[in-house]
Amino acid sequence: MQLIDGKKISSDILDEIMIQVKELQARGKKVPHLATVLVGDDGASQTYVAAKVKACERVGFESTLVRLPESTSEQELLEKVNELNANSAIDAYIVQMPLPKHINEQKIIESIFPQKDVDGFHPQNVGKMALNLPTYLPATPYGIIQLLKRYNISTEGKHCVVIGRSNIVGSPMSILMARNSNPGNCTVTLCHSKTVNLKEHTLLADIIIIALGRPEFLTANMVKQGAVVIDVGITRVASAQTKSGFKLLGDVKFDEVAPKCSYITPVPGGVGPMTIASLLMNTLLAVNSKN
Ligand code: GUN
Numbered sequence: 001m002q003l004i005d006g007k008k009i010s011s012d013i014l015d016e017i018m019i020q021v022k023e024l025q026a027r028g029k030k031v032p033h034l035a036t037v038l039v040g041d042d043g044a045s046q047t048y049v050a051a052k053v054k055a056c057e058r059v060g061f062e063s064t065l066v067r068l069p070e071s072t073s074e075q076e077l078l079e080k081v082n083e084l085n086a087n088s089a090i091d092a093y094i095v096q097m098p099l100p101k102h103i104n105e106q107k108i109i110e111s112i113f114p115q116k117d118v119d120g121f122h123p124q125n126v127g128k129m130a131l132n133l134p135t136y137l138p139a140t141p142y143g144i145i146q147l148l149k150r151y152n153i154s155t156e157g158k159h160c161v162v163i164g165r166s167n168i169v170g171s172p173m174s175i176l177m178a179r180n181s182n183p184g185n186c187t188v189t190l191c192h193s194k195t196v197n198l199k200e201h202t203l204l205a206d207i208i209i210i211a212l213g214r215p216e217f218l219t220a221n222m223v224k225q226g227a228v229v230i231d232v233g234i235t236r237v238a239s240a241q242t243k244s245g246f247k248l249l250g251d252v253k254f255d256e257v258a259p260k261c262s263y264i265t266p267v268p269g270g271v272g273p274m275t276i277a278s279l280l281m282n283t284l285l286a287v288n289s290k291n
Contacts, residue, residue, distance in 0.1 A: 004264065017284055032283050037077075044236075051276055073103075077095075077099075078107070118285075119279075137172070139275040159205055160174075160178075160189070164210065170209075177207070202222040211251070220257050226262045227261055229265070231251055254266065
């Protein structure tokens with residue numbers, strides 16, 4: 001069993017980006033500028049956003065954090081989005097999800113300029129991804145593709161079972177694994193809450209990618225010997241053993257599943273750190289597509 005070290009790969013990618021930023025500067029170009037819009041005080045979102053700002057600093061990007069109160073109206077947020085679209089100093093931006101209930105997320109996503117949409121959430125970018133045209137891949141699926149690539153994990157002709165069909169992870173992941181690309185070329189089964197007898201599917205999988213948000217859902221009796229397991233879940237649960245009073249659990253019952261795997265991602269330190277690296281790769285792409 002080999003552990004997939006997302007922390008190390010992410011750090012390698014940030015170092016590579018930093019070198020490219022230095023090259024841009026050496027050519028007299030301005031450094032990439034990523035903005036993040038955070039509406040409200042969701043704890044997890046604040047943590048993610050802080051990590052994004054820190055990663056920008058590390059690679060030498062400029063970053064702007066736009067904080068808006070929970071009471072922000074949809075109209076006010078649309079105005080902010082329009083302002084960011086029009087601001088030529090901002091190369092790329094994201095609106096952190098989830099948004100407060102009174103704001104229509106899809107409406108916001110569709111108002112972001114596709115060229116600045118480094119989350120890859122705009123329907124134009126999702127369409128390009130589905131057609132295997134160059135575009136921004138959403139951060140988590142892109143991060144997983146990087147892990148598979150950088151560990152030289154062979155995917156061609158393999159049976160990949162994706163569990164979860166969210167717009168952010170499961171659905172794009174199923175498309176990417178089926179594409180005529182490397183990584184890709186898998187036979188893909190997309191399982192979700194209406195799937196009957198999930199275990200019948202997972203037991204046939206060479207590669208399992210699980211993004212459910214249900215701690216320790218995938219158990220050893222659901223996994224074939226030698227499978228590759230990618231765990232996207234990250235749920236905070238109360239714990240008496242840690243100083244913080246909580247611990248992070250993935251969707252995989254790691255201790256019993258890991259011995260059966262050829263490769264597995266841990267939680268934390270697997271897929272999580274990769275999402276930020278992906279976002280910064282997309283931001284560099286936004287700049288390079290302009291130059
Ligand atoms: N919330 C959870 N994941 C993401 C992400 O990748 N992008 C944005 N904008 N919000 C998120």
